[in-house]
Amino acid sequence: MDFFFNPQGIALIGATANKLKGGYAIFKNLITGFKGGIYPVNPRYKEIDGIKCFKSVKDVPDPVDLAIIFVPGGYVPAIIKDCADRGIKGVMIEAGGFAESGDKGRKMQDELKAYAKKTGIRLWGPNCMGLVDAVHKKIFSFVTPVIWDELIPGDVSLIVQSGMLSGAFLIDCMSHKIMGISKVCSIGNKMDVNECEILEYLINDPDTKAIGLYLESINNGRRFMEICGTSTKPVVVLLGGKSAGGAAAALSHTASMAVNGAVASGAFAQAGVIEAMDFNEMMDICRSLAAYPDLNVSAAGRVAVLTYTGGAGIVSSDFIDKSGIELAQLSLSTKEKIKSVFPDWMPISNPVDLWPAVERNGADLAYGTAVKAVCEDPGVDAIFVHAFTGGFALNLDMEFLSGHAGRAGKPVFCWVIGTDDAVKKLKTEAIECSVPVFSEISRAVECMDKVFTRKKVLDYRSHDNSNEKQTAKENKNRHDAECLMAVENTGLSKESIDILKSNSGVLDENLSKKILLEYNIKTVKEYFAESPEDAEKIALNLGSKVVMKGIVQGKIHKTEAGLVRIGVNSKNEAIQVFNELKTAMDQKGKILIQEQIKGDMELIAGLMRDPQFGPCVMAGFGGIMAEVLNDSVFGVAPITHFQAIELIKRLKNQELMDGFRGTDPLDRKAFAEILVKLGRLGCDFPQIKEIDINPLIIYKGQPVAVDASVVLF
């Protein structure tokens, strides 16, 4: 991929001397910043702005490894063939008119993709704005040359599946001194080069500390997750088109197929990716993570708030309260230190309202004393400073602040308002000092929270790596002890494998549960009854009340068909129910008799295959709760026990699992293990399309699969 980012020479096909056209903007951007060879190609010109222009890419001299194409779509295929023949390694196609424009364009795009695969030439785009590298001033894009006035090198890189947005946001956020940028990669329709390859490149890019992606589709969800899941750099994703209206708009924009938002969110969380909802939000999170990619403080995120106005302190507290971080409890010694600059009557608490101290001692001493004190307090993990610029003698010494906090190893965040010029000046200083500054308290708190979320991801990763084997061992012992099965199975019996091979569609619940049981998922006790007398015998063996079901191969909806009877009295009803069910099935089908388990709660667990993310496990609340709570989460298989525990934590109604009204708390390890096993089944047997355990009844804290269906392709 390096020839896209560091080419030796560039052929610009579609270069023009017409200053109103994109072909001139690209040319101008290239000659302003790029140090290698620049070869405009256009048969209508001998030269452009004094630089020799070539008739065809075939005439361009060595070295040339990158071509940028800015001509109408229909001309592109022939040019790409010329490029391949010339030995050019990569082509950026910035024009549109491909898959996003209808069937004809889609066909052309598909053919080019196949051509790239065959020849090895790499194609970037089409329908994109190319590449901007603000650190090395390489602008391989038609982005308006106004950009040169605003360029701020920085350490955040972006991958944007949209043309205009990448350019527009780049200009906006640099002009407003929101942040500097390393690279912006606009990837459009992603016909060949996609987000995964560029993401990998940026993770290894020494100029990049954090990466943000705006995506409308994910080409290979599993590959994307692998990259993010081991990334040493924070990754933030804004996935557009999650709603019905948004998905329709995405289809017409970059010809993207909708992603299942719930599955994607689960995959992101599992891989430690941080999700954003809006563009500025994504960039705000990125610059915060780039400033503090790794922290050496507690992941609890105990924040000291230093303000000049009580009202902002109160609102900050309200937002912190709703987030994953918390207000720090200042130590007595810290309070004593801060008290030295305050009038006597003022008690010190967090948030620290510095205004009385500023009035008495000036802003430098008041802020300085408080910053030093909280930096020294081991109970403080982060500092949130409120500043006003352009009046009230409140200007903040950004260098002092970042220096002190930096030496203490504590992240500092600023909220600033004031006059436009003074705010801009402070933001520029802040960019130099790598201190994230915000105009809204809510956003500042959100970004602090995300920095600590990233800290938790890193802590979690190291924990998962070191403990996974131990956990697996513990699980085995636990299962043995419970005599669920004498030996830990690593796969299915020959008989079950034959069933998977020789069937298609829905397996009946008894066969389905047999398969689950062989993967150590505890199922309800059940037997088929061959005759009414057999039914009575089985029922009496299973307890005073049993469940009886009529099983017809290939049908799932037994309840709706009236083939489920609950609470059958073993003593005197089993024979009658046997006959009734048989009649209801026209004497076909089989009669299954189950132990009746009255649980404390119903969960559901399952396996499905997602077009982007492959086999995924699902966990959620079942029964009545499923309809009421709509609370389920996804993970991408295979999933470790540790990841499954984390997955369960993402369910919203945690308190339901902790035991209420005197019931036992759910054995989370046992539930996690079921998810691990479902994931393994999905990975081990590609012929399984989906598995649905519903309900998974929780009895005395232990999950038991009471009904299940395995669906084959």
Place this chain on the structure above:
Amino acid sequence: MDFFFNPQGIALIGATANKLKGGYAIFKNLITGFKGGIYPVNPRYKEIDGIKCFKSVKDVPDPVDLAIIFVPGGYVPAIIKDCADRGIKGVMIEAGGFAESGDKGRKMQDELKAYAKKTGIRLWGPNCMGLVDAVHKKIFSFVTPVIWDELIPGDVSLIVQSGMLSGAFLIDCMSHKIMGISKVCSIGNKMDVNECEILEYLINDPDTKAIGLYLESINNGRRFMEICGTSTKPVVVLLGGKSAGGAAAALSHTASMAVNGAVASGAFAQAGVIEAMDFNEMMDICRSLAAYPDLNVSAAGRVAVLTYTGGAGIVSSDFIDKSGIELAQLSLSTKEKIKSVFPDWMPISNPVDLWPAVERNGADLAYGTAVKAVCEDPGVDAIFVHAFTGGFALNLDMEFLSGHAGRAGKPVFCWVIGTDDAVKKLKTEAIECSVPVFSEISRAVECMDKVFTRKKVLDYRSHDNSNEKQTAKENKNRHDAECLMAVENTGLSKESIDILKSNSGVLDENLSKKILLEYNIKTVKEYFAESPEDAEKIALNLGSKVVMKGIVQGKIHKTEAGLVRIGVNSKNEAIQVFNELKTAMDQKGKILIQEQIKGDMELIAGLMRDPQFGPCVMAGFGGIMAEVLNDSVFGVAPITHFQAIELIKRLKNQELMDGFRGTDPLDRKAFAEILVKLGRLGCDFPQIKEIDINPLIIYKGQPVAVDASVVLF
């Protein structure tokens, strides 16, 4: 109150020639803008900047009706006495050192408050920044004189219970061209003049179109609600200190007692107040409402999105999908009109991605054609335009846009990014054209949503007024028809009134339900059993299964005490259970036998008294759901039937009430009527402290009070 806003003459006590002090800033601000008499008071000066200075307020000549005091707190009481003696009507105390500074300050504040009540002099503050009127350039505040460079008159007024914030935000939002301002009233500790009086003044102020309040406490919740509930102008509230940490900070900031956030939110919704969470958000909502205070389009809020970048269209769609507004379905004719500026291959859908049309025809024609088309489409209620400034030849013609949309009576909102200078220029134009412009898509969509929320409030209000009587009549008929009670009661029986008069604490559930029944709240059938034989007779009359309870006067927690037996078999268990319960109560107490109702769902309904809002009704989910969902809402009594219906709609889990798994949907009118009656009980009988109906069982859609307690003071 008008002497605070339009004084004839102002005495400034604490005026100083020291340019670093607040007393000079106030003086400077007064002489720069105020046209009436200005009388500095300070015995140390003969004149300040050429204006005569007085020894005492007593020496100040007529006319003078307002005094501004900026001296340390301890000197304030004597000065106020002088002011009262001099016949001054209002005093603004801007200095701190009162209730927020401890017991001594609180005592002084209380004494001044009593003095104001006695003499009739009105006191504004203390611990505040006074008043800024940007339209008439009256700055009665120590806010830094930098404000004069930034002043933008506008139509939003603010009431801010914080000193620094009011000044700082005023400067920030004007300097950043976010909006113009009419009046900012900084009210600090609110010792005498409070938010209610100022709010009333601003509702009648011709220069104000929308009002925003930052509050840390509410002095008189019921009065505040009355004002907001009939306000012809939109009111937006940011209530700080809702969290535990925030409430602690509020106490030390303006000596404010915490408000029950859930009750306040319910009261706000009932009164049509729009809530904000952050400062900029509050101002963004205010300026949007000021631009479009009343709409003549459908309250559905069908939005047409015109963008230059598909990505922003997608993200807009995603946000609109999650909000209370929706994407418009463009008519065929609209699509035809827009299609005229597009290349042939481009299908038109909403959001409209104008980029291909801009490339072909330029921004003016592309945007112009689309704006005209959606303005003419009766299926479009609002227009969301995306703009980029400072490049790409995309500059938006704000006058054309606002003119066209204005004539069509459709609100238009802009999202704009681009270079700093160009964005600022566009924002300035937008302020002149009264078009709300935003830098974040999420905020723009939120503000559109709030404009339509306000529209719904106004629709709802007119509906409530016109239908309340009709609804009351219908209800009476319905109740009659159901034979709940032959006559509509307007109050309690003499017997029940005697019970309320002669008791205190908890009434037993039978007495409690008797009172509810007299207010037409349907209760479960129940009788006291005097003997075991009596118990058996009652049980048999009530059905095959009954509930038996041991009732001990003054105790509520019967279940925990083991005094509730469910599913008692009337035939053979009633006598035994009677004896067991008697034994468990040491032969004291009484035995109550109830019909056993197996309902589809449990709700709760109640009445409580809030320190700020008085008698409030509460509705929520009961039983297991209460613990799981944590879903309850409050309303302020008395509550109309229509308001009660709206209150029920604010419960999050609406689908639970619409009938699921084959159960009947809840009779919402019957549930609403219970809330109306609970509210009336609370208003009619001040001796009732609280009422708790739990559970209110829903059987075949009808609510029945199965257990209840009335608690007296």
